[in-house]
Every structure is written in structure tokens, then in C-alpha cells.
Amino acid sequence: MGELLIVKNLKTYFKTFKGLVKSVDGVDLTLDRGETLGIVGESGGGKSVTGFSIIKLIEEPGEIVDGQIIFEGEDLVNKSEKQMEEIRGKEISMIFQDPMTALNPILSIKKQIDEALQLHTNMNKSERLHAGIELLRSVGIPNPEVRIESFPHELSGGMRQRVIIAIAMATNPKLIIADEPTTALDVTIQAQILKLMKELVEKNNNSLILITHNLAVVSEMTDKVMVMYCGKVMERGSTQTIIRSSSHPYTRGLLSSIPRFRSNRKRLDTIEGIVPNMYDLPKGCYFAPRCKYRKPLCETEQPHMTEITKDHFVYCHFPLTDGDNSK
């Protein structure tokens, strides 16, 4: 398996009237063919902007100011908008959070699938219709011959998200970026959609970047995890490592704030305080003000990314190394 995507020192900044917002500030990641990566963090962590930056869907006042996005050996940062249009939807597809707004409300499902196929394949009209029906069948839409004629408002949220997945999969892209694909859905529907995505990605050997705030979703879905906070990667490594033996206090905080079925604690562990203002970030480590392990050094100096075991990187002056933290 070769590397499909290498992101090096990616910086996406937004220049606003109130000041500069460093939404993504030096992100590195690698993704092999067929590999799945979860990006987790709270609102404002920069996880969605990272996803949008990879397909260069950053609009004014945002800008990719530095870094490389090497996809199949070519740097996307240098590509023109026209060249990106060839790649988007064909090589890299995106699945958005809100299935209610991601589809065009005045076009039938048939038309919307057809559009993707028309742009990126050489199929003729009847082949495209046939392919569209097969796509809907593959995402588990009952009666696809009839349903393909429906409009988005005639479908439930779960069904719409299936249609969006079908459109994203239409050209069998090498990479799929899914931004909170199940957050707007009910828990039983979420379970259905996650299972479907996992099966499809495995079957077609697509790579997947799953952006979510839910560590539990990531733990069931992806090979690797990257935890983001205020535009910086706090920790990355294999899912097993991050869930069972994370070393960053922020990751631990996130894990212990998840209510668990098996525990009988009356109170939940929390991370004190709130996410800092992006216009006025702390001088040292961004997480220091909320960190219960902070030392004077943390408040004055930013840490460096260190590899503590193979492929397990931590952005912390004093990584926690006392083993199992999943209890």
C-alpha cells in the first residue's frame, strides 16, 4: 500500500476585521490507500477546515498560507481552480454534515446522480441511469427504480444521507472526506449509515477521512485518529493507541467526559473551562489553561510534536505515560 495523501505543515488562516484566525496551524498527516483516518475535536478545533483545505474549498477571507497537500504525488496547493474541478468529485469526494441542505431541493435524485456521472465519466444517458439505480441499490435504498425519480423533500434524513453517499461514491473516488456525516441523524439511523459507509469503503478500497466530534464513532470506524484543538494537532496515532493509551491530557479529557453505559459514576469527569478565543490564544500550549497537569513551562512555551512510540505523536511538554486510561 502506497501513500495516497501526505499533508505537510498545512496552515489555513482567516483574515477577518477582528484579526487573524489560525484555523489550521501546521497540520501534518499521511493516509495510505484504503486507510481510514478520524479527525476528532470540539467545535472550533479546525477539523472541518482541515477537511475543506484538502480539497481546497476555502473561500475568502480564508486562505491556505503555507504547506503542501500531496495527493497521488502531486501538490494540490499549486493547482488552479480548473484543475481542482477535475479532482473534486472524481478523485476526492466529500460528504457533508447536513443531509437536508447538501442536496439541491429542486432537482430529482436522478438528475443529481446523473450530474456527477456526466461530469466525470464517459457513460451515455441510459448507462448513467442504470448506474444511478445500481448506486442507490448499493447504499440500501429500497425500490431504487422508483425512488430515483423522487425529490429530496420526499425522503427522510437517513435516506437523503444514503443518496449523498451514493453521489460521493458514484465515480469510485480514491479519497472520501466525510464531515460529520451522521451528526444530524438519529442514533439507530446513525448506526445504519456508519455500517454502510464502512462496508462500502472496505469493498471499494477507498481511503476515508472521517471528521467527527464523537470519539466513540471514530473508535468503531477508523484505523487512525488525529485529535485537534484550536487548529493544532494534539495527538495522532492508531485508533487502538489513542483510545486505550492516549498520552495527551486533552484526549484523556475527551475520553473521560463520554458518559459510559458500564460505569456507575454519579458525576462525569470534565475538562474545566472553555475553548479559548481564537483571536486571543494563550502564549504557550493552547490547552494549558484547561489542563489539570499544566506546569509553568506550558504557559510560556509551545510544545513540539514528539513521537513517543512508533506512529504515536503527541504535542505536549509532559506526555502522560501511565498506560491504560480507558477505564
Add this chain to the structure above:
Amino acid sequence: MSKLLEVTNLFQRFNLTKSFFDKYKFKSGKIVKEEKIVHAVNGISFYLNQGDVFGLVGESGSGKSTTARTIIRLLEPHSGTIMFDGQDISRLDENALRPIRRHMQMIFQDPYASLNPRYKVIDIVMEPLLFHNKKLTLSEAEKQALELLERVGIRPEQRDRYPHQFSGGQRQRIGIARALAVKPKLIIADEPVSALDVSIQAQILNLLMDLKDEFKLSFLIIAHDLSVVKHISDKIGVMYLGKIVEKANKEDLFSAPLHPYTKLLLSSVPTIDEDPLVEPMEIIGEIPSPINLPKGCYFHERCPFAKEICKFEMPEEKEIKTDHYVLCHLY
């Protein structure tokens, strides 16, 4: 312990075809009468003791929010009774409700929409104080409001800020302070943490539990997230299409869930635990429309254990063991 709230056989319906032209449609040369009624709540009963936390869980469209809104009488019930503090409030009019509302407050889901954007936070908390106690002077109300804000974690120097200057978690704290202002007996919280980040969710849940003991509150918590409800509830009711399909003490419900839908919900929640609480289940289909309710048991179309009788007959509620009720033909 006395019953603070008792809901008996509550029904709630919404008629979508109120006007003449909605009701009568011209179809193939004839005038046809068509009525569309949303059966949101279809006969639910439960009670809440003083000091208890009752959690109502279910997916979108299960009628849990409508139940909450009907209990607090933002809506008139279709039928059934709501006993609050020994008084039937199901048929009272607005004037008669006013003194009762003081004892029942609501915390809403969306902290962005539930605070008036043109009010300063101090005014948001003072408003209910002044409304429910006409004798209170302005300075006394201000003092009480500041104490409340401080109690929920808003600093006194933030008193003159507007809602947009606060984060989602802080706004929810302000909403809680407003609900507490009139010293209610019961707080109905409709998805109080679902709009918040995980680390903030935990803070708010802990705050609610601390306040419960401090202010001797009872809670009715509405949520779609079973793990949230598990942490704070004493009793739990699982709703599906306007029915409570299972209700029990928290321990019983999680250690021995009975209804297939409860098991389905439990198996759907993503988890970082290595051994799941229930066996993974195949999930069939989606929640049906409350306009055309299925015949028989409302869940039979999605139920992996459905028998012949489930297609025709709605099961009766059975008490399997003390205080553990289930609505299913399997038991």
C-alpha cells in the same frame, strides 16, 4: 415520597387539515374529504416522585418533546390527565395556569434560540423574578439574579453582556439560572445538552445534578442520547411513536432491557467499550410516520422478533417485575 407529577393516558394530536381547503380535495372529478392527523402522543402514563429524575428517551418523531410541552401546558392535551402537585392541570386556562407555571420551569434545547438576543443576561434572569413576584423590588431582584448567575458559573462582571457574547455552554447556564429564578419544584429539560460539545455536556450535566440536591428539584429530562439519560436519571421511559414501550428503574433498564426497541437503541449507540452491553442487532428500516400509524404494535415492522399477533393487536402494558413495565407481546 409523594408523587409530584402523574400523567395518565395522555394523548396529543395535531390536525394538519384544519382549513376547509385542506380537508376537501378535488380528486378525479369528485370532492374527497381527507384528514391528516399527526398522532404525536398515544396514551402514555408515568409518574415522578418528589426529588426524582425521570428520563424520556426516543428518536426524532417519538413524541417526547410534545409530551414535555403538553405537560407544561404549552399545548392543550387531546385527552388524559396531568396531575401536578395534587392538582389536575390538564384543562386549566391561562389565568389559572399562571401561578402553577412558577413551580414548573423549562430548559430548552437550543441555547441560541431560547434567550432573547436584545436582553442583557441580568435582565433575562430578573424577568421571571419580577413577573412571578410583584412585590419584589428591582434591587432585590437584581441581587437574587446575580446570586443565581454566579451559582451556575457566570461571573458578576459578565452581567451586562448580551447572549451572543457567550458560548453555547454558557448560554445553557444562563437558561438554567432563568429556570431556577422562581424556585420551581419541577424542571423539564428538553435535550439540555444535545447542542453542546462533549466536554461542555459533562459540565452541564454535573451542574444540573448539583442544583438538584441544592434546590430540591425534580427533573423530567428529554433526550435522544441514552448515555446522557443513564447518568442522571433514576427512572427511564423509552418512547416510540407516542407510546412508552418500556419503563423501569435505571439499573433494571440497563442491566436487563426487555423491549426489542430498547435493545435496538442500546446496540446502536457507538461506544468505546470493548464488550458491548447488548448483542449487536440488525436495524431494519426507519420510524414510521405518525400520520398513518401502523396496525398492531407500532414497532412490529422493524422488530426482528415480531410474531403474527404483533401485526394486529397492540400489546397491553405488563409489569414484569416491580416497577419494570413493558409493552410487548413477547412477555
